[in-house]
Amino acid sequence: MSETHLPEGALTLAKERLRHLVAQPSVAADGRAIPETAEAVATLLREEGFEAELHATPGAPVVFAQHRVEGAPTLLLYNHYDVQPEDPVDAWTSPPFELTERDGAWYGRGAADDKGELVSRLTALRLYRERHGDLPFGVTFLVEGEEEIGSPPLPDYVEQHAERLAADGCIWEFGGVDAYDRPVTYSGMKGIVTFELHARTAGRDLHSSYGAVADDAGYRLAAAIATLRDADGRVTVEGFVDGVETPNAQDVALVDALPDEDDELARTFEIPRWLQDRKGTDWARALYFEPTLNVNGIHVGYGGEGAKTVLPAHGVAKLDVRLVPDQDPDHVLTAVRRHLDAHGFGDVEIVPLQHAERAARSNMTDPFVQHAIAALEETYDQAPVVLPNSAGSGPIHPFVVGLGVSVVGMGCGYPGSRIHGPNEHVRIHDFERGTLATLRFLERLAGEWGETA
Amino acid sequence: MSETHLPEGALTLAKERLRHLVAQPSVAADGRAIPETAEAVATLLREEGFEAELHATPGAPVVFAQHRVEGAPTLLLYNHYDVQPEDPVDAWTSPPFELTERDGAWYGRGAADDKGELVSRLTALRLYRERHGDLPFGVTFLVEGEEEIGSPPLPDYVEQHAERLAADGCIWEFGGVDAYDRPVTYSGMKGIVTFELHARTAGRDLHSSYGAVADDAGYRLAAAIATLRDADGRVTVEGFVDGVETPNAQDVALVDALPDEDDELARTFEIPRWLQDRKGTDWARALYFEPTLNVNGIHVGYGGEGAKTVLPAHGVAKLDVRLVPDQDPDHVLTAVRRHLDAHGFGDVEIVPLQHAERAARSNMTDPFVQHAIAALEETYDQAPVVLPNSAGSGPIHPFVVGLGVSVVGMGCGYPGSRIHGPNEHVRIHDFERGTLATLRFLERLAGEWGETA
Numbered sequence: 001m002s003e004t005h006l007p008e009g010a011l012t013l014a015k016e017r018l019r020h021l022v023a024q025p026s027v028a029a030d031g032r033a034i035p036e037t038a039e040a041v042a043t044l045l046r047e048e049g050f051e052a053e054l055h056a057t058p059g060a061p062v063v064f065a066q067h068r069v070e071g072a073p074t075l076l077l078y079n080h081y082d083v084q085p086e087d088p089v090d091a092w093t094s095p096p097f098e099l100t101e102r103d104g105a106w107y108g109r110g111a112a113d114d115k116g117e118l119v120s121r122l123t124a125l126r127l128y129r130e131r132h133g134d135l136p137f138g139v140t141f142l143v144e145g146e147e148e149i150g151s152p153p154l155p156d157y158v159e160q161h162a163e164r165l166a167a168d169g170c171i172w173e174f175g176g177v178d179a180y181d182r183p184v185t186y187s188g189m190k191g192i193v194t195f196e197l198h199a200r201t202a203g204r205d206l207h208s209s210y211g212a213v214a215d216d217a218g219y220r221l222a223a224a225i226a227t228l229r230d231a232d233g234r235v236t237v238e239g240f241v242d243g244v245e246t247p248n249a250q251d252v253a254l255v256d257a258l259p260d261e262d263d264e265l266a267r268t269f270e271i272p273r274w275l276q277d278r279k280g281t282d283w284a285r286a287l288y289f290e291p292t293l294n295v296n297g298i299h300v301g302y303g304g305e306g307a308k309t310v311l312p313a314h315g316v317a318k319l320d321v322r323l324v325p326d327q328d329p330d331h332v333l334t335a336v337r338r339h340l341d342a343h344g345f346g347d348v349e350i351v352p353l354q355h356a357e358r359a360a361r362s363n364m365t366d367p368f369v370q371h372a373i374a375a376l377e378e379t380y381d382q383a384p385v386v387l388p389n390s391a392g393s394g395p396i397h398p399f400v401v402g403l404g405v406s407v408v409g410m411g412c413g414y415p416g417s418r419i420h421g422p423n424e425h426v427r428i429h430d431f432e433r434g435t436l437a438t439l440r441f442l443e444r445l446a447g448e449w450g451e452t453a
Numbered sequence: 454m455s456e457t458h459l460p461e462g463a464l465t466l467a468k469e470r471l472r473h474l475v476a477q478p479s480v481a482a483d484g485r486a487i488p489e490t491a492e493a494v495a496t497l498l499r500e501e502g503f504e505a506e507l508h509a510t511p512g513a514p515v516v517f518a519q520h521r522v523e524g525a526p527t528l529l530l531y532n533h534y535d536v537q538p539e540d541p542v543d544a545w546t547s548p549p550f551e552l553t554e555r556d557g558a559w560y561g562r563g564a565a566d567d568k569g570e571l572v573s574r575l576t577a578l579r580l581y582r583e584r585h586g587d588l589p590f591g592v593t594f595l596v597e598g599e600e601e602i603g604s605p606p607l608p609d610y611v612e613q614h615a616e617r618l619a620a621d622g623c624i625w626e627f628g629g630v631d632a633y634d635r636p637v638t639y640s641g642m643k644g645i646v647t648f649e650l651h652a653r654t655a656g657r658d659l660h661s662s663y664g665a666v667a668d669d670a671g672y673r674l675a676a677a678i679a680t681l682r683d684a685d686g687r688v689t690v691e692g693f694v695d696g697v698e699t700p701n702a703q704d705v706a707l708v709d710a711l712p713d714e715d716d717e718l719a720r721t722f723e724i725p726r727w728l729q730d731r732k733g734t735d736w737a738r739a740l741y742f743e744p745t746l747n748v749n750g751i752h753v754g755y756g757g758e759g760a761k762t763v764l765p766a767h768g769v770a771k772l773d774v775r776l777v778p779d780q781d782p783d784h785v786l787t788a789v790r791r792h793l794d795a796h797g798f799g800d801v802e803i804v805p806l807q808h809a810e811r812a813a814r815s816n817m818t819d820p821f822v823q824h825a826i827a828a829l830e831e832t833y834d835q836a837p838v839v840l841p842n843s844a845g846s847g848p849i850h851p852f853v854v855g856l857g858v859s860v861v862g863m864g865c866g867y868p869g870s871r872i873h874g875p876n877e878h879v880r881i882h883d884f885e886r887g888t889l890a891t892l893r894f895l896e897r898l899a900g901e902w903g904e905t906a
Contacts, residue, residue, distance in 0.1 A: 029759035085757055149759050190662070194760035203723025205874045208773050209643070209844040211686070211747035212739045213715070213727045218748030218770065219682060225672060226679035231797060233668065262666070270656025272800070274666045286665045294664035295671030296763050297754030302771055304538055306482035306602050307647035307806040309773050309846075310749050310873055317671065318755055320661050320762050344684060347725075353760040391662040393762075420763050421658045 002379055006123065006432045014123045014431070015106065017044060019099040021081070021115040022108035028082035028149040034060045037081045041118070041143050048122050050141065055161075057153035060145030066164065067139050073449040074138035075442075076167035076405060079118040080147030083110040084420045091422035105425040113419035114173045116426040117411040117434075118143060121171070124438035128446075135442065136450035140167060144395075147173070150192065150354030151395035158398035167405050168449070169368035171438070173394060175411030176430055178385055179264035183376040183437065186409045187369055188361030188389030189396040190291075191323030193332055194353040197224060197340075202313040205301070210311055217315035218300040224345040225317055228293055228336070233275035235293045238342075239335035243326050247289050250364060251388035258284050258385055261415075268416055287391045292322040318353070322393055329356030360400040361389045362407050371448060372408035375441035379433060410438055455832055459576065459885045467576045467884070468559065470497060472552040474534070474568040475561035481535035481602040487513045490534045494571070494596050501575050503594065508614075510606035513598030519617065520592050526902040527591035528895075529620035529858060532571040533600035536563040537873045544875035558878040566872035567626050569879040570864040570887075571596060574624070577891035581899075588895065589903035593620060597848075600626070603645065603807030604848035611851035620858050621902070622821035624891070626847065628864030629883055631838055632717035636829040636890065639862045640822055641814030641842030642849040643744075644776030646785055647806040650677060650793075652768045658754070659764040670768035671753040677798040678770055681746055681789070686728035688746045691795075692788035697779050700742050703817060704841035711737050711838055714868075721869055740844045745775040771806070775846055782809030813853040814842045815860050824901060825861035828894035832886060863891055 006014070021044075026037035038061045042052040050065035060082065068074065086096035086109050094100035096109040106116070128135060142165065144154055158165060178184050199221040206214060229235045247255075262274060262283040278286055300315030302308035321332055333352060340348050362369060364386070376384035390409060399405055412434025418424045459467070474497075479490035491514045495505040503518035513535065521527065539549035539562050547553035549562040559569070581588060595618065597607055611618060631637050652674040659667060682688045700708075715727060715736040731739055753768030755761035774785055786805060793801050815822060817839070829837035843862060852858055865887025871877045 029757065029761065084763075085755070085761055087755070087757060148762075192762070194762070201724070204871070206722055207845065207873050208745070208747045208749060209775060209846070210722075210740070211745035211773075211775065212741075212743045212844060213686075213731055213736055214722070214724055215686065215728055216748050218751050219678060222675040222678035222748065222751065222770075223684060225675035229672060231676060233664070233666075269659055269663075269667070271654070271667055275668055278666055283666055287663070288665075290665045292661070292664035294661045294762075294764055295669050295675065295754070296661060296761055297756050297765065298671050298675065298751045298768065299753075299756035301748070301750030302538070302540070303750050303752035303769075304482065304540060307771060307773065308482065308538055308749055308873065309601075309645070309647070309747075310537075311747055312750065315751065316756075317675075318760060320664075320760065322662060322664065391665060392660065393662070418657070420660050420761065 002381055003436055004433060006435060010123055010127060011432065014119050017122070018106060018111065018116055018119045021119065022099040022110050023097055025097045026082050026145065027085050028060065028146045029085050034082065034145050038063050038145055041081045044122060045141055048125055057157055059153045062157055063141065063143040065141040069136060069138045072137040073168035074140055074166065075445060076140045076142065076165065076170040077121055078170055078399065079141070079143045079173050080114050080145065081118070081143050082145045082148050083113070084148050088422060093423055104429065105427045107423060107425040109424055112413045112417040112424055112426045114147065116431060117174050120412050120431055120435045121438055123435045124442060127439050128442045132446070136446050140165060147394065150194065150357055152355030154395045155398045155402070158402050162403060165403060167403065170399055170405045170407045172396065172407045172409040174413055175409040176413035176434055179261045179268060179415050180259060182259065182382060183380040183384040184387065185372055185376055185384050186387035186390040187364055187407050188400070189359060190389060190391060190393040191327065191329065191357045191359035191397065192320055192393035193323060193329035193356035194318070194320045195333060196351040196353060197221060197317045197319065198349040198351060199224065199315045200313060200347070205313045206311040208309040208311045214311060216311045218312050220348070221298065221300055221315040221317055224340060224348045225295060227343045228339070235291065237335050237339040239338065240332060241291060241327065242331060243328060244324055245326055247388065251361065254364065254386055254388050255284050255288050256281050265415060288387060288389060289324060291324050291327055294320050296320055323359050325359040325361055327359065329358065357393055357395050358397040359389070360397040362400055364388060366406040367448065368406045369408050371444045372410060372441055375444050376410070376437050379437040379440050410434070410441060455834055456889055457886060459888060463576055463580060464885065467572050470575070471559060471564065471569055471572045474572065475552040475563050476550055478550045479535050479598065480538050481513065481599045482538050487535065487598050491516050491598055494534045497575060498594055501578055508610070510610055512606045515610055516594065516596040518594040522589060522591045525590040526621035527593055527619065528898060529593045529595065529618065529623040530574055531623055531852065532594070532596045532626050533567045533598065534571070534596050535598045535601050536566070537601050541875060546876055557882065558880045560876060560878040562877055565866045565870040565877055565879040567600065569884060570627050573865050573884055573888045574891055576888045577895060580892050581895045585899065589899050593618060600847065603647065603810055605808030607848045608851045608855070611855050615856060618856060620856065623852055623858045623860045625849065625860045625862040627866055628862040629866035629887055632714045632721060632868045633712060635712065635835060636833040636837040637840065638825050638829055638837050639840035639843040640817055640860050641853065642812060642845060642847040643842060644780065644782065644810045644812035644850065645773055645846035646776060646782035646809040647771070647773045648786060649804040649806060650674060650770045650772065651802040651804060652677065653766060653800070655766040658766045661762040661764045664764050667764060669764045671765050673801070674751065674753055674768040674770055677793060677801045678748060680796045681792070688744065690788050690792040692791065693785060694744060694780065695784060696781060697777055700841065704814065707817065707839055707841050708737050708741050709734050718868060741840060741842060742777060744777050744780055747773050749773055776812045778812040778814055780812065782811065810846055810848050811850040812842070813850040815853050817841060819859040820901065821859045822861050824897040825863060825894055828897050829863070829890050832890040832893050863887070863894060
């Protein structure tokens, strides 16, 4: 049986560090506490012996920290210090920006995504040094502050700093276990493009008696949204998947080999039925390989108590599209525009939101990836679930395609972590195992890369 | 040229009374300040010599005030002291519950609907007494406090108090001028039924990466709403108009005789096009004779700044249906339920909101109605616009059908009054002319009914 717990001192320090970071309401969407949190992260990295710099960008500063080892390879770690908005705040059991331990878990916005992951990595590095001395290879941290709004400055930042960021492998922001507590890793991400739809039917809200002759923005917006996909989630926008190639046989085989988790997740999420009643391999291929079009929110007219007989003049919906490799975000927005025009919704305006991200997948045969898989197996005493790409999205394209580096995910989440929702949390035993897996990965890389130093 | 201004003292007193009533945030939807406002109305009525009583109901108290004249007919006046919610409060130029005079108008929630109308009537009664002495007929005021949420207790209240409410004619809550400043009267109302639609797709909000396999409540709700009508506002719910008869030839002739106001209103409301591009008589027949299905609001998921990649688990829409005579509200809700089931939305829940109201029209040949028309013509020096029914709804059915009394609308609004919206107001010259028209109506009724005393 492998080690399952962290030394008490390491766990205590990790919790204090996470409490400190969670207390910062670093919501990228509204820019709260961003510079303060960047400073707090730089301080933590300096405590671990790194030279940390804050690099200004057109948006939030990037925390760049590096410790090179002359002649040896370098490991790049990507994390972010920003978080999703905390609303609906009433649905939280404890305050979102106050780390709270209960039922064996740490609750708080960012406790899992992604402050908990960052603290876990610092803990693993410290444990490595305590047990083995200095690492025989270099380490670079890139901790950005706008991941939750699409990392607008990151592609340019990575391109401009390509030389200093050059690395031989990259640990991506998150990882953990699946619904059956099996370790999970992945080497790619979907992309994302987000936008608003605006319907305007009059210069002002009207008394709803005019509804016999005047349109309302609520119906108009609903009707436009309803045309974009069908009840089974199939996107009906012509040209939506232009240029997309089917995933390669190796990647399909990895997804087909995944253990089924649709039943367990349906229970966890209280979902009566999956779209298209998908199950098993069908379900998994959809989750990992299909693009999506989601409605994140609709807000039109009256939403208070009781009734209000108003004909709303303006309504807004927020949508996201999860992109697959080779799907171009600009082309997708153009296709949605053409679709709305063709369906009689030329008046419904598209307003792009955050910076779009393109999807990318690493080459799964890279030894770096294989060491990650082995480290997980040795830590969790079972073969990990290996994904060619996560179902989530992130700014992976500048790394995989721009820097040409292979990426693996490793960390301490689980599907019930409620990232992006109320009561986000990390289970303490996941934090411990995820940290130990990262430590094991460092040990394996030291074995492989130490030779070259 | 007829009298166009009120004596200065009467106008000053009216403004002070209206200021006092508008200061009460008597929003029926959330029950604020309801008892206080009922008391304030009773006090005003007592100041005008009425014996005023507050009658408890299962909801807000009804202010009942009466002055009978032995052996003479009685005029019933129906008003309400409750108002619509003030949101969006940011869109108000001056505070909603603070009467503010600017540009020749009085602004404030209820300044037009319906506190301004009530004060106007008190002013007309006072002027009558000053000029002619006591009225030779009885007067009853029924001022309720839940009109804006469908007057739930009113049908029972009217039935229980039918003897004390017996009258020979009723002035309905509002009136005024149309978009061309022509006086308007009406003798019926549409009915209304309001409800919520709830879509639930999971036990909790999910990360939107699950959108490839899991439904979202935003799309689900939009798709359900989109099936209920077409882009031209035609309701597509089977059975929606069951039992409805076409209006009689006399009522159609009245609507066909109406002056066109579609162009003027399109400009006032900044509406690019009317549903079905209707114009003139077509437009008017739709407005007055067709039932509607309106979306008053939709609220699902994230609505803050920027993007949030959430898959919302629950969404709610608020809808109202404007009913025409012979359309049964329960039957309509049943038809919507059947429609949703038949279109694959058996999971979308219908939650009825406020008490439904049935539509009704008076007999336009009643001499009471004809005196109202004549009073308007004499006050405004032009023939009034005469409607068999308003496009709005109200609890008229218990009066017209229950008490068997003819109803006429008379008052001081105009189509730009923004009732139910931000910056509701009454133009002072409309207030003066509407009050003088009511005075003239009282004088005509004194002529007709005084004989019988």
